Amino acid sequence: MSTIERLFDLKGKTALITxxxxxxxxxxAEALGEQGAKIVLSARKADELQAAQAHLQSLGIExxxxxxxxAKDTDxxxxxxxALKTLGHVDILVNNAGATWGAPAEDYPVEAWDKVMNLNIRGLxxxxxxxxxxxxxPRGYGKIVNVASIAGLKGNQPGTLDTIAYNTSKGAVVNFTRALAAEWGEHGITVNALAPGFFPSKMTRGSLEALGVDRLSAGAPLRRIGDDEDLKGAALLFSTDASKHITGQILAVDGGVSAV
Structure with missing residues (x-):
């Protein structure tokens, strides 16, 4: 195995992905599993998790x-x-679970604020x-990958999205990443965050319909939104020994939107 192959190899590693x-x-999960990691998926709905597991198994991923x-402390x-019973230990924790809610700040329901904040930052x-x-x-090793958002780096264009709780929560994820990286570095743990731009998903469907994929693509230097493969390389970097000297960093995967 070459040095590069070894740095990106995850055989024998375990990963919990929310x-x-x-x-x-x-x-x-596809990216880490294809490199050899044993995966535990988590989400709220068992039927969707079963479907995801079947999909991963079809790719030969354990x-x-x-x-x-x-969003619930007991859960x-x-x-x-x-997860610890299933895996024995967790080498890689990917904090991806998130929610959003749209409403003008002056009329934003406190229940919606709590729902977004409880999942996006408290549960994380x-x-x-x-x-x-x-x-x-205890093991002196860990890779923590938080999924933030470019919404955590800035506000929204006037007249587009009213997502103050989501932006606030993702901003908290950004600085949580930096603060924890500084605190846990001595334990051999790296903590980094991905900050995606627009990707097609159930959560972004409404925003994509409201703003228009063509409009969003035109505003990106690469003239496109994310696809089903665009987050894989960055996630793999932060989950492997290829990033053993990288911690506390926020990597935007957004087609260049945050650069302009």
């Missing part, structure tokens, strides 16, 4: 699943317990805390 039943989470709601605790913190304390810190 929000892994579809969209970007499943895309990441996987299992745990249904859990990342997060159970997810950590069950609680799961990371459990996996870090119980698996990564």
């Amino acid at each position: 929000g892994g039943s579809r969209g970007l989470g499943l895309q990441i 996987s299992s699943w745990i249904a859990a709601d990342g 997060v605790a159970r997810l950590a317990d069950d 913190f609680l799961l990371t805390q459990q996996i870090g304390k119980r698996s990564m810190i």
Whole structure:
């Protein structure tokens, strides 16, 4: 095996991926699994997880699943317990589960604010805390990959999206990534974040319909939105020893939108 092949090899590694039943989470699961990682997927709906597992198995990827709601503290605790029982330890934690809600800031329902914040940042913190304390810190190794968003780097164009809770939560994920990287680096744990732009998914369907794919593509230097493969390389980088000297970084995968 060449040096490059070794750096990107995940044989013998384990990965827990939240929000892994579809969209970007499943895309990441494919990338890590194809490199040899044993995968545990988590999301709320068992039927979608079963379908995702069958898809991964069709690709020759060893996987299992745990249904859990990342917005509920009890579910997060159970997810950590069950994942550690299934895998023995967690080498890679991908925090991808997320939600959004659209409404003008002046009329934004507090219930919607709490729903978005509880899943996007509170649940992310609680799961990371459990996996870090119980698996990564004791073993002196871990790769934490948080899925933020370019929405966490800026506001929205006037007259487009009213997603103040989502933007705020993803901004929190960005600085959570930096702060935790600084704190846990001494334990051999890297903490990085991906900041996707627009990708087709169930969560973004409404936004894509409202804004228009052609309009969004025209505003990107690469003149396109993301596809089913565009997050894989970046996710693999942050999940493997190829990034052993990279931590606390936010990588935008957005076709250049954040550069202009």
